[in-house]
Amino acid sequence: MLRPPAKHCRNCGTPVVMRLPDDGDTKTRAVCPSCHLVHYDNPLNVVGTVPVWGESGQYVLLCKRNIEPRFGKWTLPAGFMELNETTAEGAARETIEEAGAQFEMGEIFTLMNVVRVGQVHIYYRARLLSDIFEPGYETIEARLFTEDQIPWDEIAFRTVKETLEHYFADRRQGRFGFHAFDIT
C-alpha cells in the first residue's frame, strides 16, 4: 500500500534511475540523471481527534465514511497532515471538515506507527461544545455514541478502534495518558 516510487523527475521530467545517491546515502532512491535531483519517499502523518460530549465525556463522535476506503464504516475525524499547519491544527481542520463540529482541542492522546502503509497516526482529545454537526462531503452521518453503543465491528481502521479503546479505558481510570504504539 506504499506509493510507487517516482518514475520521472519532479523538477525536469526526465525518467529517473533507481540507485544509491552520491552523498553517502545507503538507500536506493529515484535519482534524476539530468538535473541530479534525489527523490525521497517518506512516511505521511494522519492527524485526527477523539471528540467527546457529556459531562464525563461519555459520548464520542464518530463519522460514517462517504468515501473509499472503508465506505460506510465508522471513523474518528482524521486525515493527512498538510504543510503550514501543526499536528493539532491539522487534527482540528479535519474535525471541522469531516464532522462540522464545534470543539475545544485537548491534549495529544495517541501516536501509532502503521509501517505497512508508511503512516504515523496522531490523535488529540477534543471537547465538543455542541451536539449539532454539519458533516462535509466525506461523511454520510456524524453521530454520538456511548461505549456500549459503538459499532465495534463496523469501525473503519484499527488505529481508530485502538484509540477508542484507550479513550474508554483511560476514562474508567479517571486519568488520560498519552499512548504511543505500533499497529502491525
Add this chain to the structure above:
Amino acid sequence: MLRPPAKHCRNCGTPVVMRLPDDGDTKTRAVCPSCHLVHYDNPLNVVGTVPVWGESGQYVLLCKRNIEPRFGKWTLPAGFMELNETTAEGAARETIEEAGAQFEMGEIFTLMNVVRVGQVHIYYRARLLSDIFEPGYETIEARLFTEDQIPWDEIAFRTVKETLEHYFADRRQGRFGFHAFDIT
C-alpha cells in the same frame, strides 16, 4: 524552507498545473494534465534520541555535525524517518548511523511541530550501554556532556536545545514525561 512544488508529473513527466483537484479538495495541488495524478506535499518526520549515560543519566551524548546545515554545531542524533520503519526504529537507526552508539531504546520524550520547515520532530530517550562511540561520516565527534558542560550556544537546532532542556528539567524532578509543543 519548504520544498518547491513539483514542476513535472512523477508518473509521466508532463509539466503539472497548479490548481484545485476535481475531487472536492480545497487546496491547490500540482495536477498532471496528462495522466491526472495529483501531487501532495506533506510534512516530514525527523526522528532521534536523547542518549544518556551514567547511573542517574547525568551525561547526554551529542554529535558535532560534519554536514550542512549547521556544520560544526552540536546536535542529538536525528534524521528523516524512512519508509518501512517506525518512529522508534528510525530514531535508533539514526543513533547508530550518526554516533555509532550502543543503547537500549526508552520512551517517547518530545514531539515538536516546526511548521516553518514543514517538519515534525520526535525524540525518544535511550540508555547508552557503552561510552565508546564510532560516529559515521555525518559526525565529526561524538561526546558525552553533563548539563553544565553542554555547549548551549553551539547547539545546532532549537528542537535539540528544547529537548535537552526538558531532559534535564525532568531529570531534576525525578520523573520523565512526554512533551508535545510547537517551535515557532
